[in-house]
Amino acid sequence: xxxxxxxxxxxxxxxxxxxxxxxxxxxxxxxxxxxxxxxxxxxxxxxxxxxxxxxxxxxxxxxxxxxxxxxxxxxxxxxxxxxxxxxxxxxxxxxxxxxxxxxxxxxxxxxxxxxxxxxxxxxxxxxxxxxxxxxxxxxxxxxxxxxxxxxxxxxxxxxxxxxxxxxxxxxxxxxxxxxxxxxxxxxxxxxxxxxxxxxxxxxxxxxxxxxxxxxxxxxxxxxxxxxxxxxxxxxxxxxxxxxxxxxxxxxxxxxxxxxxxxxxx
Numbered sequence: 001x002x003x004x005x006x007x008x009x010x011x012x013x014x015x016x017x018x019x020x021x022x023x024x025x026x027x028x029x030x031x032x033x034x035x036x037x038x039x040x041x042x043x044x045x046x047x048x049x050x051x052x053x054x055x056x057x058x059x060x061x062x063x064x065x066x067x068x069x070x071x072x073x074x075x076x077x078x079x080x081x082x083x084x085x086x087x088x089x090x091x092x093x094x095x096x097x098x099x100x101x102x103x104x105x106x107x108x109x110x111x112x113x114x115x116x117x118x119x120x121x122x123x124x125x126x127x128x129x130x131x132x133x134x135x136x137x138x139x140x141x142x143x144x145x146x147x148x149x150x151x152x153x154x155x156x157x158x159x160x161x162x163x164x165x166x167x168x169x170x171x172x173x174x175x176x177x178x179x180x181x182x183x184x185x186x187x188x189x190x191x192x193x194x195x196x197x198x199x200x201x202x203x204x205x206x207x208x209x210x211x212x213x214x215x216x217x218x219x220x221x222x223x224x225x226x227x228x229x230x231x232x233x234x235x236x237x238x239x240x241x242x243x244x245x246x247x248x249x250x251x252x253x254x255x256x257x258x259x260x261x262x263x264x265x
Contacts, residue, residue, distance in 0.1 A: 001261040005042070006085055008077035011203040011234035011249035016227075018234050019203035020254065021077035022047040025086065029058075032067070034261070040064045041259075045198050046074035050082070057082065059095040059102075064197050068173050069144075070099045072205010072247055073234070076111045079104040080251035110237070113247040117240075118143040118209040129176055132166040135159045137178070143210040145191075146171070150180040153188050156229055166194045177207045179215075186224040187215045203234030208247050216240035 005024050012018035022042040026049055029035075039047040039062035046068065051058040059078055061071040075095065082088035083106055095102040103114040120141035129146060130136065135155050137148035150156055156178055166176070175193040182188040189211060191204035208226060215224055228234040239246040 002258050003038075003261060004256065004258055006077075006081045006256045007044070007254040008080055008251055009254050010073035010076040010080070010251045011205070011228070011236055012252050013235040013250065016233035016235045017202075018232060018249075018251070019046075019073040019201065019230075020044045021071075021074035023074075023078050023081040024049050025081075026051050029060075030261075035060065035062055036064075036067075038062075038261075043197075045201050046071045048074040048078045050078050052082075052086075052088075053096075056094040056096055056101075059097045061097075063193075065195070066173060067098075068206075070097070070115070070206040070209070072113060072115065072208065073203050073249075075102065075104065075113055076205065076247075076249055076251055079106065079111045079113075080253070085253060085256065110248050110250055113205065114241075115206070115209050115245050115247055117213050117243050117245050119213045120145075120147045120210045126169060128165060128169040132162045133159060133176075133178075134161070141210070141214065145174040145207055145210060146176045147207075147210055147214065148176065148178045149214075150178060152180055153183045153229075156180050156188050156190055159190070161192050161199065163199050166192065166199075169194050175201070175204075175207070177204065177211065179211055181215075181219075182225075182227055185227040186219055186221065187211065188227045188229050190229050200230055202230040202232040203228045203236070205236065205247050205249075208236055208238055209245055212238045212240050212245040212247070 141147040237248040
């Protein structure tokens with residue numbers, strides 16, 4: 001079986017390279033182990049598999065290690081692939097996923113993801129995470145991910161993480177997000193995933209399901225401009241909608257290829 005694969009950078013801007021996702025269109029689902037093998041072969045933070053079904057699209061996300069319950073940048077990349085590469089004839093895409101029905105609207109080449117809000121609650125920081133990070137936060141919140149809140153953007157830029165220590169905690173499928181107010185944006189963040197081959201995620205759309213309601217409440221703003229301060233960087237234009245959050249960004253196709261399923265299984 002020969003499959004098409006599209007390498008797409010999501011949440012790009014003039015100064016941000018965004019996060020790469022691989023998109024693999026299918027006619028029918030392969031075995032889960034096959035989907036995982038393809039994701040390992042791709043060696044990017046997320047691979048999304050899509051199946052077009054009349055007026056909706058089935059969507060699943062895999063890291064090189066596990067299936068994810070939600071992924072922002074790979075959803076944006078999947079929408080871009082459908083519109084620009086597979087000529088999907090609509091400016092509204094309905095995805096059926098493990099996190100329920102997700103809508104993406106396309107407006108002037110900006111993909112707006114309609115995701116569930118995940119309001120983080122105050123908690124204590126596990127000792128493993130405390131030992132793994134070089135700068136301690138002001139306070140700690142948690143929803144799916146741990147949200148570590150800091151005083152300023154320089155803390156976020158300068159923080160370092162000891163992967164060997166962090167890997168001692170299992171947050172499947174979550175991670176550790178560090179955040180603060182931004183200098184040239186409303187807020188900034190970085191995201192680290194324990195027990196993952198890729199420690200720092202370039203851009204983490206799903207983490208903004210928690211970051212947006214938090215910073216919206218703190219800053220008293222409904223529309224927020226967010227920067228993820230990874231090496232590649234990412235720009236996200238977000239809106240708090242109560243039980244939902246809108247996470248918007250642009251995407252570019254980096255390259256496309258074909259591969260034989262037999263070659264990796």
